[in-house]
Structures are given as structure tokens and as C-alpha cells.
Amino acid sequence: MTRWEYKTIKLAATGFLGGVLDTASFENVLNGLGRDGWELVSAFDTNQSGGVTRDVVAVFKRPVAER
Template sequence: MDKWEYKSIKFETKGFFSTLLEIEDFNFKLNELGNEGWELVSCIPIGGSDGQTVEVTAVFKRKK
């Protein structure tokens, strides 16, 4: 049976309404982790009290 390890990374949004994700930084980190063998499983938007996305949590997995 395969065994997995998991990693979660938070990316904060920016901008006046906190709705902008620095896509170049986001892609750089995704590629960096992909080169280390991590596979992106999911991206979860985390909302603030006003319903806007304040951060995105990316979840990765790789075989142990």
C-alpha cells in the first residue's frame, strides 16, 4: 500500500478588496514544489468576514 505525506501552503491575497492573487509568485511556488515531487491536490479559498477571499490554501501530496 502506498504511503503519502501532505503539505499545505497559504497564499495571501492582495489589493483593495483583498481579491488579487500574485499569480507569478503562486506559479513559481507551485513549480518549485512540483520539482520536489509534490502534486497539487486542491486549492481552498479562505474568506474573511465580508465574504471576500483573504487567502488561498494549496494542498499537496507526494509518496513517502
């Protein structure tokens, strides 16, 4: 049976009222974690008033090395 480990990251949105995600930075984080064997499982945003994105949360998994 495969055992998994998980990692959660949170990236803040910027902008005067929020809602702006630096996609180049986000891609760099995703690519770096992918090179380390992490697979993106889910990504979602959290909102502040007016529905503007405050943070983007991404959840990753990778198999645990057998001992």
C-alpha cells in the same frame, strides 16, 4: 501499499480590500513544489466579509520514500 506525506501552504491575497492573488508568484510556488515531487491535491480560498478572497490554501502530497 503507498504511504503519503502532505504539505499545506497558504498564500495571502493582496489589494486594498483583498481578493487579488499574485498568479505569477502562485505559479512559481506550484512549479517549485512540483519539481520537488509534490502533487497538488486541492486548492481553495478563504473569504472575508463580502466574499472577498483573503487567502488561498493549497494541499499537496507525495509518496514517502520506502526505507
